[in-house]
Amino acid sequence: MDSNYSALTKNSFVELQMHDENFGSTNPRSSPEDSILKLIPIDGEERHLKLQDLDNELDDDIDFDNLPLIFGGKKTGSGIYGAVFNLTTSIIGAGIMALPATMKVLGLGLGFVLIIFMGILSEFSVELLVRFTVQCKASSYGEVVQAACGRPAKILSEICIIVNNAGVLVVYLIIIGDVMSGSLRHVGVFDQWLGNGVWDHRKLVILVVLVIFLAPLCALEKIDSLSLTSAASVALAVVFVLVAFLVTVIKLFEGTIEAPRMTPDFGSKQAILDLLVVIPIMSNAYVCHFNVQPIYNELEGRSPQKMNQVGRITAVLCIVIYASTAISGYLLFGKNTEADVLTNFDKDLGIRFSSALNYIVRVGYIFHLILVFPVIHFSLRKTVDALVFEGSAPLSESRKRSFALTAVLLALIYFGSTMIPSIWTAFKFTGATTAVSLGFIFPALIALRLSKKGHGLTWVEKLLSWFMLILAIIVSIVGVLGNVYSSLRHVGVFDQWLGNGVWDHRKLVILVVLVIFLAPLCALEKIDSLSLTSAASVALAVVFVLVAFLVTVIKLFEGTIEAPRMTPDFGSKQAILDLLVVIPIMSNAYVCHFNVQPIYNELEGRSPQKMNQVGRITAVLCIVIYASTAISGYLLFGKNTEADVLTNFDKDLGIRFSTALNYIVRVGYIFHLILVFPVIHFSLRQTVDALVFEGSAPLSESRKRSLALTAVLLALIYFGSTMIPSIWTAFKFTGATTAVSLGFIFPSLIALRLSKKGHGLTWVEKLLSWFMLILAIIVSIVGVLGNVYSLKSKSE
Numbered sequence: 001m002d003s004n005y006s007a008l009t010k011n012s013f014v015e016l017q018m019h020d021e022n023f024g025s026t027n028p029r030s031s032p033e034d035s036i037l038k039l040i041p042i043d044g045e046e047r048h049l050k051l052q053d054l055d056n057e058l059d060d061d062i063d064f065d066n067l068p069l070i071f072g073g074k075k076t077g078s079g080i081y082g083a084v085f086n087l088t089t090s091i092i093g094a095g096i097m098a099l100p101a102t103m104k105v106l107g108l109g110l111g112f113v114l115i116i117f118m119g120i121l122s123e124f125s126v127e128l129l130v131r132f133t134v135q136c137k138a139s140s141y142g143e144v145v146q147a148a149c150g151r152p153a154k155i156l157s158e159i160c161i162i163v164n165n166a167g168v169l170v171v172y173l174i175i176i177g178d179v180m181s182g183s184l185r186h187v188g189v190f191d192q193w194l195g196n197g198v199w200d201h202r203k204l205v206i207l208v209v210l211v212i213f214l215a216p217l218c219a220l221e222k223i224d225s226l227s228l229t230s231a232a233s234v235a236l237a238v239v240f241v242l243v244a245f246l247v248t249v250i251k252l253f254e255g256t257i258e259a260p261r262m263t264p265d266f267g268s269k270q271a272i273l274d275l276l277v278v279i280p281i282m283s284n285a286y287v288c289h290f291n292v293q294p295i296y297n298e299l300e301g302r303s304p305q306k307m308n309q310v311g312r313i314t315a316v317l318c319i320v321i322y323a324s325t326a327i328s329g330y331l332l333f334g335k336n337t338e339a340d341v342l343t344n345f346d347k348d349l350g351i352r353f354s355s356a357l358n359y360i361v362r363v364g365y366i367f368h369l370i371l372v373f374p375v376i377h378f379s380l381r382k383t384v385d386a387l388v389f390e391g392s393a394p395l396s397e398s399r400k401r402s403f404a405l406t407a408v409l410l411a412l413i414y415f416g417s418t419m420i421p422s423i424w425t426a427f428k429f430t431g432a433t434t435a436v437s438l439g440f441i442f443p444a445l446i447a448l449r450l451s452k453k454g455h456g457l458t459w460v461e462k463l464l465s466w467f468m469l470i471l472a473i474i475v476s477i478v479g480v481l482g483n484v485y486s487s488l489r490h491v492g493v494f495d496q497w498l499g500n501g502v503w504d505h506r507k508l509v510i511l512v513v514l515v516i517f518l519a520p521l522c523a524l525e526k527i528d529s530l531s532l533t534s535a536a537s538v539a540l541a542v543v544f545v546l547v548a549f550l551v552t553v554i555k556l557f558e559g560t561i562e563a564p565r566m567t568p569d570f571g572s573k574q575a576i577l578d579l580l581v582v583i584p585i586m587s588n589a590y591v592c593h594f595n596v597q598p599i600y601n602e603l604e605g606r607s608p609q610k611m612n613q614v615g616r617i618t619a620v621l622c623i624v625i626y627a628s629t630a631i632s633g634y635l636l637f638g639k640n641t642e643a644d645v646l647t648n649f650d651k652d653l654g655i656r657f658s659t660a661l662n663y664i665v666r667v668g669y670i671f672h673l674i675l676v677f678p679v680i681h682f683s684l685r686q687t688v689d690a691l692v693f694e695g696s697a698p699l700s701e702s703r704k705r706s707l708a709l710t711a712v713l714l715a716l717i718y719f720g721s722t723m724i725p726s727i728w729t730a731f732k733f734t735g736a737t738t739a740v741s742l743g744f745i746f747p748s749l750i751a752l753r754l755s756k757k758g759h760g761l762t763w764v765e766k767l768l769s770w771f772m773l774i775l776a777i778i779v780s781i782v783g784v785l786g787n788v789y790s791l792k793s794k795s796e
Contacts, residue, residue, distance in 0.1 A: 080310055082227035083295050087314040089230040089375045090288035092237050092321060097175075097365075099285065099322055100329025100341040102278040108330065109262040114282055115323050121468060122286035123315035125443040128465065129292050130307045132450050140293050141379075142386060145442055148449040152708060155692055157442055158387045159712070161290045163719075164434035165380035166413060172369045172376075173417035176209055177202040179342065179362050189362060203418055209370065210414055217374035218381075218406050221396055222298060226375055233371035234317075236364045241321055243361050244328035250351050251332065258334050280431030280479030283472070285322060287439040288314075290379040381405055388691065429719060432479025440472035513674065514718055521678035522685075522710050525700055527595070528602040530679055537675035538621070540668045545625050547665050548632035554655050555636065562638050587779050588739040589626060592618075593747065594683045685709055737780065744776035 103111035129144065138144035141161060146154035180189050181202040190205070220226060251257050264275050296307050329341040338344050342365060345358045385395045385405055395402050447465045451457040457465065524530060555561050568579055600611045633645040642648050646669060649662045689699045689709055699706050748769045755761040761769065 079300055080306065080313070082230075083299050083307070083310045084313045084317070085227055085230035085234055086295050086375060087288055087291065087310060088317055089226075089233050089372050090291040090379075091286055091314065091318050092234070092372070096237065096240075096285075096322065096325050097340045097342050098281050099326035100333070100337045102282050103326040103330040104261075104335065104337045105264065105275055105278045106282075107263040107265075108260045108327065110264060111326060111330075112323060115285075115326060116319055118282055118286055119315050119319040119322070121471075122288075122439060123311050124464060125440055125468060126289060126292055126311040126315075127308050128447040128461070129289055129443045130296060130304050130311070132446050133293055133296065134304050136450070138293065139297060140382065140386060141290050141438075141442075142383065144293075144446055148446040149442075153442075153445075155387070156712065157438070158383050159716070160434040160437045160442075161383045162380060162387070163716070164287070164430050164438060165290065165376050165383070166409075166416065167430045167434075168376055169373060169380065169413045170416040172373050173206050173210070173413065175340070175342070176366055176369060177206045177417065179366055180209075181205045189359065206417055207414065210410060213370050214373050214377075215406070215410060217371075218377045218410060219403060220374065221399075221402060226378070229371045230375060233368050236368035236371070237321055239364050240361055240368070241324045241328070243357055244332065245324055247349055247351060247357065248328040248331050251349075254351075256350060257331050260331055260334065279475055280436065282431075283439065283475050283479075284431030284435040286315075286318065287435045289438050289443065290383070291375065294379060294382065377406075377409065381409060384409065390694070429480075432476050433719065436472045436476045436479070440468050441476075444469035444472065510721055511718065514714060517674050518677050518681075519710070519714060521675075522681045522714060523707060524678065525703075525706060526602060527598045527679065527682045530682070533675040534679060537672050540672035540675070541625055543668050544665055544672070545628045545632070547661055548636065549628055551653055551655060551661065552632040552635050555653075558655075560654060561635050564635060564638070587743065587776070587783075588734060590619075590622065591739045591743040593742050594687070595679065598683060598686065681710075681713065685713060688713065737784070740776050740780045740783070744772050745780075748773035748776070
């Protein structure tokens with residue numbers, strides 16, 4: 001063929017946009033000029049290609065699969081600066097407030113160098129991601145990961161995005177609540193302005209902000225729609241920087257700022273542990289990679305070169321903002337710099353108009369978070385949709401699914417913000433795990449793996465990719481170890497037996513138990529394999545009941561037990577609220593329904609009658625154990641009974657051998673939990689597999705998938721155990737929602753719906769099913785309302 005166009009060089013990338021929408025049209029009135037595609041000039045000479053020629057010679061000389069072209073009609077999208085604002089907003093969020101604290105640990109010199117270094121390295125990783133995203137024709141982060149590392153890696157990357165983004169959004173809500181309504185560390189803005197009242201209840205403030213401000217922004221379908229709000233959020237971040245910088249300059253001229261430390265402090269073990277902890281936070285600061293593909297997809301006249309320009313402008317902007325914030329914050333507050341520097345702005349800054357500046361910083365930052373929130377939520381929603389609704393129509397084509405997913409995610413994020421009290425813990429662990437993976441490990445692996453498939457890297461790029469990968473792995477390991485060893489210690493059995501040492505660090509103990517005891521049991525493929533361990537766990541529960549019963553009988557004979565209350569206490573509002581809160585916990589106690597089918601499937605000579613017999617024996621056994629435990633525990637400790645009665649067994653029981661009995665109860669209960677854990681994990685693994693690997697071979701036929709899924713789930717569970725400090729809050733909310741649904745609402749709905757399809761119920765069974773359904777709904781509503789109203793304000 002006598003070609004009239006120039007060949008593309010190996011490193012050139014173009015995406016051709018059609019100048020008219022009649023491509024492929026059969027309209028006879030179309031002129032030849034309407035069927036001409038303009039090519040981007042490669043060598044300075046403009047070329048044209050007639051589409052009629054393509055039809056005649058398509059099979060001979062042109063292979064469209066190998067051309068990086070996207071044909072389409074006129075496309076509108078965001079310009080470079082709109083993309084810059086969106087990408088900058090993805091980076092600058094709550095993490096900016098932690099940077100002055102990292103500067104306090106690293107010192108002014110090393111901290112400043114690391115801010116610049118991490119910014120440059122992050123920008124390089126974004127460029128790698130953009131290049132291979134275009135070459136793989138991927139439309140999301142997960143797709144390019146899959147092209148390089150396979151489907152399991154894609155799922156892992158999507159889980160990382162979900163955990164990272166959901167965690168970040170939870171942190172945003174926590175900060176909004178703490179700043180506006182106050183916390184244990186400072187008084188809230190509403191309390192300062194309006195005094196104490198219903199308007200400064202933390203969870204109510206968060207809920208109102210979520211519904212009025214965040215939900216409408218999060219409902220938008222395109223990230224390009226958020227360009228203006230992103231620009232405003234960047235402007236608010238700049239306002240914060242300018243205020244901090246202005247105050248710092250004033251105090252420098254007044255000579256009231258102490259000389260800063262320029263290097264890290266290696267003078268103590270705690271200082272070294274702090275250094276290990278802040279490294280992941282610094283690496284977390286620039287992570288925006290989960291939004292690169294959505295922003296690129298909506299970039300007007302998109303090309304890798306144009307997106308790289310967006311990335312470079314964003315990197316420079318963020319480095320300037322981060323460095324200014326970190327240096328100003330550290331100089332202002334020195335060794336008193338808090339983990340969240342915003343809390344320092346509650347205090348008098350020592351200059352004129354200090355109160356006004358404090359309000360500008362705090363309220364401005366809240367609006368900054370409100371405007372950042374929907375940008376992070378966009379990629380979270382898209383990732384959850386890709387993971388849960390794989391194979392469905394794009395989310396942009398299903399408005400109902402988009403709204404439903406947005407509502408569910410916002411509800412879960414709000415729920416999370418009521419569960420996790422500290423933003424510092426979240427940043428430490430996400431920085432050392434999901435953020436490092438998304439920002440550095442996956443981009444480096446993508447570049448190194450795809451470079452072997454023909455998409456070459458220069459030797460400098462390959463060297464930098466290996467450096468980035470190795471550095472990220474080291475940062476992750478060091479960060480996790482730093483978190484473990486810097487965790488707060490409490491007095492426990494090991495400390496009482498062996499004294500203070502490495503063996504009694506809480507997170508290390510959990511990790512060792514997880515790896516040595518739980519992982520082997522969880523790796524078993526059949527729930528029937530756990531029969532003996534389940535029997536042992538029941539025996540240990542019986543030991544606990546017998547000890548509690550024995551102590552109670554002894555103290556009854558000694559006459560040292562107070563007369564118990566036989567009816568609920570309605571004497572105060574708080575007593576009624578407590579009553580509403582405990583109802584879901586009572587309903588939660590018997591939920592086992594998720595394991596009924598697996599146990600029935602492995603029951604020898606199975607039949608409904610045989611399984612019913614199993615259920616009845618189990619119910620009687622549990623009723624006896626529950627009643628004995630509840631009565632004995634309440635009689636023993638009376639009005640001092642704790643939410644977790646196990647904590648009462650730390651105290652002297654007032655009888656002989658009290659210490660020995662306490663150890664038997666506590667250690668026995670730990671082994672009971674170890675043996676129960678794999679049974680619950682079995683149904684969790686099976687449900688996740690059915691959700692994520694729908695259509696694949698059964699899990700029992702894929703040992704590798706079973707082990708991989710077990711490892712991932714155990715890692716996530718361990719991560720969750722480091723994040724949520726209180727079991728009581730979890731029981732209250734799960735009891736009023738998921739437990740009631742699994743144990744009562746779904747079973748009654750199943751019975752009532754299927755009875756209409758020929759599977760008849762007797763009138764008694766139908767009546768009981770309706771009673772169970774109505775009662776469960778009432779318990780759920782009452783429990784949720786009780787949980788909400790029993791939450792006290794910080795000032796109370």
